[in-house]
Amino acid sequence: xxxxxxxxxxxxxxxxxxxxxxxxxxxxxxxxxxxxxxxxxxxxxxxxxxxxxxxxxxxxxxxxxxxxxxxxxxxxxxxxxxxxxxxxxxxxxxxxxxxxxxxxxxxxxxxxxxxxxxxxxxxxxxxxxxxxxxxxxxxxxxxxxxxxxxxxxxxxxxxxxxxxxxxxxxxxxxxxxxxxxxxxxxxxxxxxxxxxxxxxxxxxxxxxxxxxxxxxxxxxxxxxxxxxxxxxxxxxxxxxxxxxxxxxxxxxxxxxxxxxxxxxx
Amino acid sequence: xxxxxxxxxxxxxxxxxxxxxxxxxxxxxxxxxxxxxxxxxxxxxxxxxxxxxxxxxxxxxxxxxxxxxxxxxxxxxxxxxxxxxxxxxxxxxxxxxxxxxxxxxxxxxxxxxxxxxxxxxxxxxxxxxxxxxxxxxxxxxxxxxxxxxxxxxxxxxxxxxxxxxxxxxxxxxxxxxxxxxxxxxxxxxxxxxxxxxxxxxxxxxxxxxxxxxx
Numbered sequence: 001x002x003x004x005x006x007x008x009x010x011x012x013x014x015x016x017x018x019x020x021x022x023x024x025x026x027x028x029x030x031x032x033x034x035x036x037x038x039x040x041x042x043x044x045x046x047x048x049x050x051x052x053x054x055x056x057x058x059x060x061x062x063x064x065x066x067x068x069x070x071x072x073x074x075x076x077x078x079x080x081x082x083x084x085x086x087x088x089x090x091x092x093x094x095x096x097x098x099x100x101x102x103x104x105x106x107x108x109x110x111x112x113x114x115x116x117x118x119x120x121x122x123x124x125x126x127x128x129x130x131x132x133x134x135x136x137x138x139x140x141x142x143x144x145x146x147x148x149x150x151x152x153x154x155x156x157x158x159x160x161x162x163x164x165x166x167x168x169x170x171x172x173x174x175x176x177x178x179x180x181x182x183x184x185x186x187x188x189x190x191x192x193x194x195x196x197x198x199x200x201x202x203x204x205x206x207x208x209x210x211x212x213x214x215x216x217x218x219x220x221x222x223x224x225x226x227x228x229x230x231x232x233x234x235x236x237x238x239x240x241x242x243x244x245x246x247x248x249x250x251x252x253x254x255x256x257x258x259x260x261x262x263x264x265x
Numbered sequence: 266x267x268x269x270x271x272x273x274x275x276x277x278x279x280x281x282x283x284x285x286x287x288x289x290x291x292x293x294x295x296x297x298x299x300x301x302x303x304x305x306x307x308x309x310x311x312x313x314x315x316x317x318x319x320x321x322x323x324x325x326x327x328x329x330x331x332x333x334x335x336x337x338x339x340x341x342x343x344x345x346x347x348x349x350x351x352x353x354x355x356x357x358x359x360x361x362x363x364x365x366x367x368x369x370x371x372x373x374x375x376x377x378x379x380x381x382x383x384x385x386x387x388x389x390x391x392x393x394x395x396x397x398x399x400x401x402x403x404x405x406x407x408x409x410x411x412x413x414x415x416x417x418x419x420x421x422x423x424x425x426x427x428x429x430x431x432x433x434x435x436x437x438x439x440x441x442x443x444x445x446x447x448x449x450x451x452x453x454x455x456x457x458x459x460x461x462x463x464x465x466x467x468x469x470x471x472x473x474x475x476x477x478x479x
Binding site: 125 | 299301304306307309310327328329332333372
């Protein structure tokens with residue numbers, strides 16, 4: 001009988017994986033973006049910020065990944081959680097929005113992207129591990145939303161998500177004010193991301209900033225790079241003869257190892 | 266790096282919510298705290314969501330579940346309004362909530378209070394609890410914080426209160442619940458619905474009624 005392909009997740013192999021794990025086989029981890037992502041509404045637009053570290057357990061898999069994803073010309077989305085999930089969720093909704101725009105003939109609205117994302121995530125009941133900050137500007141003005149993996153959303157003037165969200169929220173709660181200028185908003189976002197980078201182990205490397213306003217989008221990739229790697233100034237090159245040779249012993253390999261040619265049938 | 270546990274917890278509306286009927290309308294009230302584990306994800310949440318022009322609902326339980334359910338009910342009610350060519354009754358909205366909550370009870374965690382004004386019954390309050398049972402009550406309380414104020418509400422409630430008495434009753438009850446329940450807090454959001462329309466109010470944390478604080 002043919003297996004019906006009904007779409008969605010296939011959990012058939014979960015039993016097998018559990019048995020394998022019990023016999024001692026170490027399962028490969030998946031890449032999570034440890035992450036600090038933030039968003040702030042200012043007078044005239046939205047500023048989104050993100051760090052650039054992608055982790056696979058304790059290892060940094062990517063030191064300069066991009067966490068601010070394009071959704072539409074006027075809408076961008078920061079993603080925390082499993083990198084594959086945030087990437088594919090945002091790409092799917094970006095594609096659906098383009099088709100929606102072509103079929104309606106109207107400029108895309110932020111709440112359209114929000115509704116599409118939340119309905120998809122709710123349908124998958126939290127198995128798609130994508131925690132998103134959606135920001136954009138449309139006919140109703142600038143707006144900023146958080147979307148949690150289970151599908152709930154909040155609309156707020158300033159938001160933080162990811163493992164570094166507590167560090168970043170501390171900066172926001174201390175320094176946010178209404179109707180900031182663009183420069184103040186960018187500085188505040190950079191400070192909040194830096195707080196996440198330096199106080200959270202899951203976040204690190206550089207600060208990415210994206211500014212969305214009515215006149216357009218400004219992408220400030222690697223706006224700050226406070227963690228550039230350092231190179232050695234004096235190379236380790238020493239003159240021949242610096243280390244004295246006391247004894248030398250040369251033995252050809254054939255005295256230690258037998259090399260044979262075997263004919264494969 | 267091990268991710269903190271609150272990253273994986275579902276977003277919960279810890280919550281204290283209530284609604285009271287008065288002659289000519291209803292008062293609805295809610296706190297404003299949404300938690301993921303021990304972290305407050307949103308300290309200014311709006312838990313009183315519009316379903317129709319004069320029908321609102323207070324949400325408690327899982328944030329994702331209640332948002333999805335109220336979106337569905339809003340959609341179904343709008344279709345119904347189109348076909349009815351008239352404003353819907355609060356009972357209709359409550360029945361739609363019950364239909365969704367009962368038939369999906371295994372997959373949902375949602376405690377909802379539906380309240381509003383319609384021209385047939387005036388103000389009405391319906392309480393739909395976790396299993397999907399619907400009860401019409403003169404006043405209803407819900408959420409984790411409500412457990413602390415059952416006694417207070419039973420002792421303070423009188424039938425046929427005026428609008429201002431009801432507002433004071435809601436404010437005091439919610440303040441007491443928010444004070445004792447860790448999952449409730451922030452500001453009090455009020456919604457006053459009568460035949461003339463809807464008025465929304467917000468009482469910030471420092472203006473809450475104060476009681477014995479030791």
